[in-house]
Amino acid sequence: xxxxxxGYRGEVLEAIRKAEVEIGNLIQIxxxxxxYEGILIPRSEYGDQKHIVIKLKNGYNIGVRITKNTKIRKIxxxxxxxxxxxxxxxxxxxxxxxxxLSTGGTIASRVDYRTGGVRPxxxxxxxxxxxxxxxxxxxxxAQILFSLFSENITPKHWAEVAKAVAEQISKGVEGVVIAxxxxxxxxxAAALSFALQNLPVPVILVGSxxxxxxxxxxxxxxxxxxxTAAAYAPFAEVAVAMHETPSDTAxxxxxxxxVRKCHTSRRDAFKSVNTTSIxxxxxQKLIMLTDDYRKRNSASKLVLxxxxxxxxxxxxxxPGIKPQLIDWYVEQGFKGLVIEGTxxxxxxxxxxxxxxxxxxxxxxxxxxxQCIWGRVNMNVYDSGRDLLNLGAIPLEDILPETALVKxxxxxxQTHNLEEAKRLLIANIAGEFSPRTLAEGTELI
Numbered sequence: 001x002x003x004x005x006x007g008y009r010g011e012v013l014e015a016i017r018k019a020e021v022e023i024g025n026l027i028q029i030x031x032x033x034x035x036y037e038g039i040l041i042p043r044s045e046y047g048d049q050k051h052i053v054i055k056l057k058n059g060y061n062i063g064v065r066i067t068k069n070t071k072i073r074k075i076x077x078x079x080x081x082x083x084x085x086x087x088x089x090x091x092x093x094x095x096x097x098x099x100x101l102s103t104g105g106t107i108a109s110r111v112d113y114r115t116g117g118v119r120p121x122x123x124x125x126x127x128x129x130x131x132x133x134x135x136x137x138x139x140x141x142a143q144i145l146f147s148l149f150s151e152n153i154t155p156k157h158w159a160e161v162a163k164a165v166a167e168q169i170s171k172g173v174e175g176v177v178i179a180x181x182x183x184x185x186x187x188x189a190a191a192l193s194f195a196l197q198n199l200p201v202p203v204i205l206v207g208s209x210x211x212x213x214x215x216x217x218x219x220x221x222x223x224x225x226x227x228t229a230a231a232y233a234p235f236a237e238v239a240v241a242m243h244e245t246p247s248d249t250a251x252x253x254x255x256x257x258x259v260r261k262c263h264t265s266r267r268d269a270f271k272s273v274n275t276t277s278i279x280x281x282x283x284q285k286l287i288m289l290t291d292d293y294r295k296r297n298s299a300s301k302l303v304l305x306x307x308x309x310x311x312x313x314x315x316x317x318x319p320g321i322k323p324q325l326i327d328w329y330v331e332q333g334f335k336g337l338v339i340e341g342t343x344x345x346x347x348x349x350x351x352x353x354x355x356x357x358x359x360x361x362x363x364x365x366x367x368x369x370q371c372i373w374g375r376v377n378m379n380v381y382d383s384g385r386d387l388l389n390l391g392a393i394p395l396e397d398i399l400p401e402t403a404l405v406k407x408x409x410x411x412x413q414t415h416n417l418e419e420a421k422r423l424l425i426a427n428i429a430g431e432f433s434p435r436t437l438a439e440g441t442e443l444i
Contacts, residue, residue, distance in 0.1 A: 192238045
């Protein structure tokens with residue numbers, strides 16, 4: 001297919017050729033008394049043969065169905081869609097030095113007109129060049145580690161990111177920002193929280209819910225908030241920077257072990273669970289919301305522990321679950337299981353015998369809750385007490401995904417079962433809250 005008409009075929013391609021217009025032309029489409037003006041842009045090759053796609057003056061794209069009454073007319077000549085980042089702005093050398101490491105995701109993506117979706121395409125340097133406001137916040141060094149959507153990031157990538165962060169810290173930067181896809185951002189944030197111990201400076205993960213070519217994109221504001229936190233925050237922890245509300249008024253800074261993505265598409269999708277956010281960035285100023293944090297200290301010596309053992313599984317209990325699933329993991333040589341139980345941390349009695357056998361085979365079995373808020377308490381009902389007697393370990397208010405990551409990390413640190421149990425229940429990176437927050441307000 002000709003690149004001049006990328007993605008168009010059939011009836012609509014015939015109409016475009018007949019009108020003698022090309023990709024990038026400003027065109028007018030008239031049909032049944034309606035008229036639309038915009039730039040003709042490529043479309044998805046997976047689309048139908050009935051629609052032509054134009055970019056309106058307001059930045060949004062629309063598809064117009066072609067009928068026998070449709071008229072297409074060229075009214076101007078525009079540039080073909082292409083991404084060309086502006087030159088890097090002049091930097092103020094007296095500002096804090098921050099490194100941005102890109103792993104991919106929506107924040108590092110643009111539209112792929114072949115499929116109509118977005119794909120990882122921008123380097124970390126591109127991110128800096130298209131957000132010139134960063135020049136007033138910090139001196140930026142931008143590098144690309146991977147170009148992956150977050151569903152393709154594995155524990156092996158966590159280890160590589162941890163090592164890359166350690167290398168930047170050894171160079172004396174005041175903070176590190178990691179651009180990351182949002183879907184598994186919480187997993188990576190938890191992993192780095194355990195792998196990077198005794199941090200001297202903040203490490204801030206950031207993503208975006210909407211790609212940079214959309215008018216409603218949150219990429220720039222999230223990135224500015226993340227760099228501000230990395231450069232000026234008084235804490236030295238792994239955290240996540242994302243929109244606090246649907247508007248652009250503030251960026252919330254969440255502790256890396258206590259944050260969850262709670263919505264598929266809203267810009268304020270990320271929430272701190274069973275705790276408050278550490279801070280917010282508003283009007284490019286950092287406002288601390290708690291005094292419970294590890295303090296920034298340039299004299300601290302980072303301890304790097306990037307090993308993760310993937311022979312760990314997260315099992316969600318549900319009515320009718322087959323207990324043999326637990327047996328299968330044990331037979332496959334898994335060393336740890338996190339069971340996401342009901343309410344206070346329960347599973348059906350059909351699962352008791354497989355859990356008992358797993359514990360007898362030195363498999364570390366831990367229990368979390370399917371509930372978002374609150375904590376497990378396995379001393380309330382007989383079923384919980386029976387699970388405790390079988391050797392299951394309750395994990396308080398830790399998020400199931402954080403528990404999975406921590407158990408992978410624990411098994412990567414030691415082969416001694418008792419030491420593994422000790423590490424699992426130790427509060428290493430703020431993954432356990434001493435008290436549970438009632439959603440949105442006070443401690444209970």
